[in-house]
Amino acid sequence: MKYQLEIKQLVDYPRCRIYRSFIRNLMEDRNIRTNGGSYLFYYIVLCSYANYRMSRRRLEGMSYTLQAGEWICPITELQEAFRFRFHHQVISVLQFLEEQHYVSYSILGKNRLVKFSILDWKTENTILGYSYPCQKDSGFYFFPITKVHELISIGKCSEMDILLDLWIHAVYNDVQVQGSDLGPVVYFRNHTGSPVTNYTELAERWGRSRATVCRILKKLDSLDLLTLIPFTGSHGSIIYLNNYLSTMFSISDVLIDKEEVALALSLPIQVPDDPDSVSEPDITEQISISDESDSVPKPVIRYVVGKVADLLQTQGLPCCQCRKARYQLSRLSDSRGGLNSIYSLEIICPYGNMAYRFELSMTPREDPPTLFTEIPAVALKGGSAHA
Known part of the structure; x- marks a missing residue:
């Protein structure tokens, strides 16, 4: 028996895997x-080291018992993970997180070892009741969304904080x-x-200037970590993450098409100013336009x-x-005089199955001459099937 699997992620879930x-x-990516x-990056790194069950570790001739949410390691290991030059910088981060009641820590082994505990680990993660070594480069843990908002509001966010x-x-x-x-x-x-x-909201969220936010997002886009889709005017931007599906769900990642996003959200679609230079879709021969006298050029339609x-x-x-x-397109109203161009789009099955009918509206926009003509607010309504 074959099954079709559909994956959905719920917005209201208070934790992230x-x-x-x-x-x-990310720790190894020096770009x-x-x-x-x-402190968001530092706290998430500490959580990635924390045990998810009881285990023991031997360092410098001593055996240490570690409970869930705890870990012990040389200070130099955290120094490298945090990308610091000196030990006191690591201690400063741990001290601040302890003052904010995120962690507790102690210095052991002639000031060469640090043992820390994530204070709310048992609240956010399931505790396994047996002792066994915990791998630090596999598996996952749950991170509360509220902690993200608390930490990014403490100070100016780094590029790593923004990506996280x-x-x-x-x-x-x-x-x-x-x-x-x-x-x-x-x-x-x-x-x-x-x-x-938009950049104004993100600048306020991350404690950065709008110019810096723009630069960082473009840098992350160039590193193929995200896909930034900016829209003209006051419409703002949309951010899609690359490699997210393969990391979170072990499935193939998808390519993001700006025009498809614009249609889904009723945002502007950019087409070349010269209608003759508009690329023809693969389904051109399947499209029938009933009205020849339309103010919107047929290649654009x-x-x-x-x-x-x-x-x-x-x-x-x-x-x-x-x-x-x-694809049968019939005009319901024209855009002459500043009105929307509204069409009835009917998708007809050649095998006699039910057809689908949509209402498609396009609004022209008068802007100063540019290299592109914009058709904003391409709205799609309906989807009712009829025989």
Whole structure:
């Protein structure tokens, strides 16, 4: 018997799963800077070392019993993990986290060893009741979302803090969040259901200037850690994470298409200013446009219909995968005089199955001459099937 598996991540879950191997890879990536004052990166590193069950470790001729949420190691090991030059910098971080009631620690072995404990470990993670060595480069642990908000509000976020904040707030395939069906999108749980954000909000969140936020996000994009989709005007930006699905769910990652995201969220779609230079979609021969006298050029309409078909295919509409399906477009109103162009889009099955009908609206936008003509707010409504 065959089963079809569908994965959904819930926004309301108060914890995020953090894989230890992911943190180890970040610790080794020297392209991402850690100089900041929010302590998020340091605390997550300490959590990645913590035991998830009781074990024993022998150091410098002494055997130490470690409970769940505890670990002991040379100070030099944390010094390397935190990317510090001196021991006192490690002690300063531990002291601050202890004052904030995140950890407790003690210095042992002639000031060469440090033993620390994550104070709320038993609250957020399941404790295994047997003794066995704990691997530090495999498995995962749960990290509370509230801790992220507390730590990033302490001080200026580093590039690593920003990446971790984005990663922990990623959502995939959740019906409550727009665009999450297209890929793992960053959503800061503001109860709007929209992942659209802007540099002003992010600058306030991370204690950075708008210019610095822009530079950091573009840098992370260039490192192939995320896909930044900026939109013109006041629409803001959307952030998708790369390699998220393979890390979190061990499934293939998806490619993010800007136009598909725009259609899903009713945001601008950019097409070349010259209609003749618009690329033809693969389904051009399947598209029928009933009205020849339309103010929107036919190549642009076919381009938009192609993007709509791609979007509906990602949402599981079977007809959009068929090379014999017909896309019948009928104009309901024109955009002359500043009105929207509203169309009836009908997807017809050649085998007599139920057809799907949508309402597609496109709004022209008058901007100063640029290299691109924008068609913002391409909205798609309906989806009712009829015989």
